[in-house]
Amino acid sequence: MRRALGPIDAATPFNAAPSASAAFSTSAALSANPPKKKGVVAKPAARTGRTLRLSKNTRTATARPPAPGERRALRKRVVLSNTNALEVRGLADLSTQNASRLREMGFEGQVLGLSNDSVDALRALEAFKATQGWSLFRRPASLIRRETVELAECMDGVAQQKHVERRMLFGERGGGKSVLQLQAMAMAYLRGWIVVHFPEAKAMTIAHEAYRPINSKDGSTAYIQPQYTARLLGNIAKANHGVLTHMRLSKPPELPVPVQSNISLLRFVELGAGDAELAWPVWRALLSELTTPSQEGTEGLQRPPLFLSMDGVDHAMRHSAYLDTAARPIHAHDLTLIRDFAAHLSGTSPLPNGGMVLAASSASTRPSTPTLDHVLARNEAAAYSPTYTTLLSNLHAHISALATAKDVDLSALHTLPSTPSTQIPATLLTQLKHLRTHLTSLARQNRSPADLLAALAAHAPKLPEWNPYLPLDSRVADCMASVTVQKVAGLSKAEARGMLEYYAQSGVLRQTVTEGLVGERWTISGGGVVGELEKAAVKARF
């Protein structure tokens, strides 16, 4: 109605039938009022894209976009408790009393909880990860596996003899390397050690942290990361405050600001945590304080063993994403924090009060590290080669006593596993299988025992060798040369059973745990790989 009564729109001559002016005259248009803007509803928006227009396809505007850092906080959030999960009756805690007696008390293959104070310490150290399944259970607990018990016994030895255990965990994704490291941290914390943990080497090497060059004592350039160091010191202070508060400085530190001479180490570390400019000298001084020999009689100068750990250490064993002034990549070992850790891992920096340096590789965010891979394979094979040699010498003794080759007993070789396991590394397993084939064929041909002995001699253990046509990262090779490497492979069936029973008691596995179920889930999970076991038993619904 309103439109019909209004002035006739000269811009649309087809509607303007009773117009007095000629169709091509522009004077009416010029004298007319400017055309009114039409409402939005009058013209549908032009079709864009090829999607069908349905109400469910339109994107509704949310109230507000996420604030800076909000999505990251959500991604990094670690939830350690779930009120919907059942409380497991009689779940014992890993405690000061039982941490050194896990085997005697029969905890191997059982799940033990973590006490509140160790949870706080571990959370301060960022030992829990968002990708781990802590949020499925009432409170944090972990399986005490064979490797955990071995680590606990190793720690007992360290505490008694004040030696240093330098070890690197590796293995496939979801194998439990990080959780084993977490358990080691918890046990070190319960023993009253100082625990220093670098939660993710990747975060230190992908050039997301501020860095600055310094001249180190040997004349080379190293790079400090002031903000990261400050946050690391904050974590150390939070996690170790009970121990650090009773310790004081033994010598005046080299700091740009004056410090009270008998300041407690806790206050000293907090000083570095509060000021990024002081963080690096404070870290240096802290490390030198913790690595001075303990003075047992003097109050405040006793030094407990030190536990140093780093997760995702592959990223620290290659060039980092940082660039030097000529825009060449900086080796991760030139970053001072990683350099300090690597020095302790390789054993060039001693720990006079004993301790453990535990590195864990990461299989989910794995960069290409050919040198590290080679050194891991070589060290693993070297650790097994005495067993291999014993096996050969036993066979040698057996064959030497034989009259004919037909009587040879190869049962020791016939019991080899089909796939490489924690005990037998891949390279040596292949060699043993070749030996078995060779000896079997010789025995079948009824050759003389001397031929069998010659075959034995030809199959001495061969360690993996580096391809000389490829560049070797000598810093990584030197650092890892004498490190014990430990493959974290799948659980045994007994351990898998303990895990599944814990799932059932927590109410996340709603089946009776039988031998059949354990066997099935163990197989589905690639031979007891913990992460896969969790997927197979808890996250997947059959």
Add this chain to the structure above:
Amino acid sequence: MCTSEPEVRMESECDHFRVNDFNLSTANVHPFPLAAMVFIFGVNFPESQLVSRSLKSFYGIGPNVCTKLMAKFHIHNTARIGTLGDRQIDSLAAELSTMTLENDLRRQLQDNIKRLRDMGTYRGRRHAMSLPVRGQKTRSQNMTARKLNRVERRG
């Protein structure tokens, strides 16, 4: 009263979760006021802007030059303008002032083309005619050349 209610609810929810402190990874997301500006080479940049983005906004600085510049002054990839120290900003500005950038670089480009044209070279003529310079065919497509190639080329 109304404003206090959601806070109370938030706290009771938090009791159910034990949330990590995110101290190594999420601290200092925006520690600086967003309005503050930093003056580099004649341009005011907001403190929250990435250094790499700010540098690449200059004509004559692309990804490569930017990487080299940042490496020279030890600026990490995710650094924001506000986190740079005074010395870093000064030395960055001093370095930029020694480089041929923006209008100087554009003028250099135009001079090069003008020189070709003045000499009467084929390349100069092709530039002047807004046609492809390097032997491309012109039968069907030469939009890029028509858009860009001219004596007073904009950049």
